[in-house]
Amino acid sequence: MSDEKKQDREKQEESAEQHTVTRRTFIGTAGRLGAILAVGSTALSLESAAQTSAPAVTTAQTSTPPPPPLRGPVVPNTEVMAGKDPVMKVLTERPLTANATAENLNDAVTPTNRLFIRNNLLTPDLQAAGHTLTVKGLVEKQLVLTFEELKKTFPAVTVQGMLECAGSGRTSFVPLPKGTPWSPTGGYGCPKWTGARLRDILKAAGVKKEAVHVAFFGADFGELPTAPPVVRSIPLSKAMDRNTLVAWEMNGEPIPKVHGFPLRALVPGWVGSASIKWLVGIEVLDAPFKGTFMDDSYRVPAHPVSPGEKMPKETVSTEAWPVKSVITAPAPGAKVTAGSMFTVEGKAWAGENSIAKVEISVDEGATWKRAALARPGDKYAWRMFSLPVTADRPGYLTILARATDSRGNVQPIVSTWNPLGYFWNGIHRVGVIVEKA
């Protein structure tokens, strides 16, 4: 545990160091940006809040969350779902959540119309024209960039990366914790994202040495004007990762409204809530952001508790997903023929780590066979696996998949129960019917 902490600190220091060096190389970019720096923006409520509550120059720690964004037009759920594949199941309407399950997520790249939906509030109907992104807090220069300026100023990169809700697979937990009732294999996807590297934006603003966390502010609003805004922060080291983006495209198209149009954060491999949608603000802080979406949600007990027990005092924030795999083919209940070969296919991913191996068992875990892994793609993309299997007798056959990551972490049989039902990564089990030849 202390080793891990030490490593984290080292990683952070290393990244801060790296950052100081590269900041110099970015003076050019910052200079170019000088022309588009703005002193203030009355359009942004987060902006005016910071100006009235604290001079952002001395301390960036936002102790009281900004007022919620003003309510604007809303995209109705019916319109959102009309753009989705019928295989997607709506789990809750208010807020809107929906998922497709593993057998319908067999594409190498998750199609836009099958990516899960997880709103905290309503779907704001934002426009790209006039949309701005403010970068403030512990930075040398505050930036206010329009959507077009952002796209013009920073090099665009495309990465395939995992987006997975912290509660993905929640309904596998017993007893069922509160929260979105994600299907056992729903609540994740791996599309391709295009946008600017967050670190390029931060370097252009000039991150001060006291920086520890970077907060993202969403423009979404709730039914009630009293609903607090959705704000989450991530450690500076992750913000400086080359795969952490401010994205404007998903699978080569503008991000759909429900997925954060026109701008969203993309923190691949981490709990989905870190990837704030409808991004309007970035604030560099000297500590994690204090707010209900940091302190009340997305936390797990520091030490495991009995199933059903309440959240203990000592908790930790959820960050990277642990190693996980799902079987995408055959589908549950599919028919195969005794004596004939069929292929077990699936996807495996491991948060900050990479996949070392995936094993398949067709005898309830008594014996395991190594599946073939497809060539690795982008760092935070899932890895596809496959294994030809022959069912030697008719009847019912169960298939299990178990992934191991590069650090030797293996998927558990059952994930550790926690009060908010996060990080389900238990071994996936699919039953098929074997018919006589």
Next chain:
Amino acid sequence: MRRHRVSAGAVLLALVAVLAASWAAGQQQAEKLAEGPGANLVLAKCSLCHELGHITRIRQTREDWADTVKLMIRRGAPVSPAEETVLVEYLTKYYGR
């Protein structure tokens, strides 16, 4: 021929009626709270932002319901201290564990 057309129309009407009834029943089932003191308050307050499935699908201890209600207040629910007590009582009694 004419008789045939009428009966097809009737079948269609009946089908629509059955579908509508079953849809309504489904909605009602999903949205229905256990009857009891506090049910109306739950309906009035929680329904401002959520469908009732968020409540009816889970079972929680009194402590957890109390925490849940407090969390919703932090997230903007207009609930007075007196109402908070009623909500927790109701939720614990009918959706307790």
